[in-house]
Amino acid sequence: MEKSEFERVIEQLPIGACIINQDMTITFANPTFLGGLTIRQPDLVGQPLLTVFEEQARFLKRKIDSVFILKNPSFSYWQQRPHVFPMRSSRPITGDESQMYQNVQFMPLSNENAEVTHVSIFVTDVTAEASYFIQQSDLKNALEDEHQQLKALHQELKVAQKKMLQSEKMASIGQLAAGVAHEINNPIGFVSSNLETLKDYALKLIKTTQTQKKIIVKQAEDRFIKLLEDVYERQGVDFILEDLPELLDESLDGAERVKKIVNSLRDFALSDEESWMEVDLCAEIESTLIVLKNELKYKVQIEKQFPAEPVFLWGKASKIRQLLFNTILNSLQAMVSGGTLTIECKQEQDKIKLIIEDTGAGIAESDLERIFDPFFTTKEVGQGTGLGLSEVYTITEEHEASVDVLSKVGEGSRFVFVFNTPKSS
Ligand SMILES: Nc1ncnc2c1ncn2[C@@H]1O[C@H](COP(=O)(O)OP(=O)(O)O)[C@@H](O)[C@H]1O
Ligand SMILES: [Mg+2]
Structure with a gap:
């Protein structure tokens, strides 16, 4: 059909x-x-x-x-x-x-x-449509994944860049600091030792002058006495004799301060040859507190939360001492009208945690980012060099440790350090 x-x-x-x-x-x-x-x-x-x-x-x-x-x-x-x-x-x-x-x-x-x-x-x-659809959706998922990965990478880069900038800053300033410290070290050495001698001489000359004047006033003819008094008057000798020791004391003080700055600059410069060892953290804290006894004149209560057994971290003892000194000194300086300083150290798995907490002035949020910067200080001229915490930062870097700060204005600050144990290093 x-x-x-x-x-x-x-x-x-x-x-x-x-x-x-x-x-x-x-x-x-x-x-x-x-x-x-x-x-x-x-x-x-x-x-x-x-x-x-x-x-x-x-x-x-x-x-x-x-x-x-x-x-x-x-x-x-x-x-x-x-x-x-x-x-x-x-x-x-x-x-x-x-x-x-x-x-x-x-x-x-x-x-x-x-x-x-x-x-x-x-x-x-509908194979053509379906496979196109499936391809697109696979592609979309792949793109989404890639996007997430890029986002994570970007975040990582941002953190790394921030760290690098900080290290870079530290390294270049460290070099500069070491150079400057080296150059200043010698001259300030002889300036201050000359000032000591000068003061010694000056005191002797003053005594001599005063004795001379006494003798002349007692024994010489009025004419001479008048002459002497004229000279004294014209040259302002009485004032000079009084001012001279004060000027020298002030200069000696200044030289002493320059020496201290030079020393911190030198410490700040990158690590020396000191060897690595097991550092008994609590023992170091105790001796730092003794060194800082002078600063403890304020009514500061000290709370120590130490474990029964000593905790050892892996580090350079003098650097750890410096870190403790700088951080605790800042805390004490932040509590001029009294407060509580809490120092805690403990072992957590293969890490050593050190917490230094004060009930002091606290740090403004806008300053928090800058406190580790070299020369950043909110203290008056002569009070702070702004090098304490940048030194602390360099020391933590060198020890592959970390430092975190939590602070609130008017309430206090909390510095948390995490170090490696001899085992975990
Ligand atoms: N425990 C603290 N409480 C309040 N402010 C602090 C504390 N530690 C550090 N700071 C702030 O950080 C700044 C930088 O500290 P630092 O580097 O030690 O320099 P300096 O003590 O010479 O000023 C201080 O001037 C202060 O403003
Ligand atoms: Mg300081």
């Missing part, structure tokens, strides 16, 4: 089509449907659908039953169920997509009495 045009269209349709009757028997299947199947079934027409497609039987039965009962079309979308029928993809995009992604429609077929006698099934190949 000659095929009608209509039949030929159905055969050429790029959509797989088949028809099922109420017994679930296949009554028709077009070439696209048959050709796509990966199972070999010479004669599909007349076969029971649920036996042919055994693996999908439950899903197919549910779908087809619902069409017969509700008389409404039903769909299956590839994202929920990519492969309803075992079919190969007609347009494999990538090597992976050998199976056809399908959208499947189940349509009711009714007779003249509006009874659903058959269900037609249309299988559309």
Whole structure:
């Protein structure tokens, strides 16, 4: 029998089509449907659908039953169920997509009495769309991942850069400081020792002058006495004699201060040859407190929270001493009208924790970023060099330790150090 045009269209349709009757028997299947199947079934027409497609039987039965009962079309979308029928993809995009992604429609077929006698099934190949979609979504996930990684990296870089800037600053200023300290060290040495001698000489000269004057006043003729008094008057000798020792004392004080600054500059300059050893932290704290006895004149309560057993950190003893001295001195200076200094040290796993806490003036939030900067000080000229904490910073760096500061204006400050133990180094 000659095929009608209509039949030929159905055969050429790029959509797989088949028809099922109420017994679930296949009554028709077009070439696209048959050709796509990966199972070999010479004669599909007349076969029971649920036996042919055994693996999908439950899903197919549910779908087809619902069409017969509700008389409404039903769909299956590839994202929920990519492969309803075992079919190969007609347009494999990538090597992976050998199976056809399908959208499947189940349509009711009714007779003249509006009874659903058959269900037609249309299988559309959406492999191209699906793989494009999957690719895009993989790409999106990959981009998202990459974005997260970049973000984390950026954060890490920011932290590293900040650290590097600080170290850089320390290193260059350290070098400068060492150079300047070296240059100043000699001259200030002889200036201050000459000043000592000068003061000694001056005191002797003053005594001599005063004795001379006494003798002359007592024994010389009035004429001479008058002459002497004129000279004294004109030259302001009385004032000079009084002012001279004071001037020298002040100069000696100044020279002493310069010496101290030079010394801190030299300490601040990078590490010397001192050897590494086990440092008994609590013992060092005790001796630092003794050295700082003078500063303890204020009504400062000291709370020591030390463990029963000594804790040892791995470090350079003199540097640790310097760190303790600088940090504790700052705390004491921040409590001019009294307060409590709490010093705690303890071992936590293979780390040593040192906490120095005061109830002093506290540090303004805007200053917190700068307290470790060389020469940053809020103290009056002559009171602070601004080198204490930058030295502390250099020492922690050298010890691969860390320092964290928590502070609130009017409440106090808390410095937390974490050091390595001899084992963890
Ligand atoms: N415990 C503290 N309480 C309040 N301020 C502090 C404390 N420690 C440090 N500071 C602040 O940090 C600054 C820098 O300290 P430092 O480097 O030791 O220099 P200096 O003590 O010579 O000023 C101080 O001037 C002070 O403002
Ligand atoms: Mg200080």
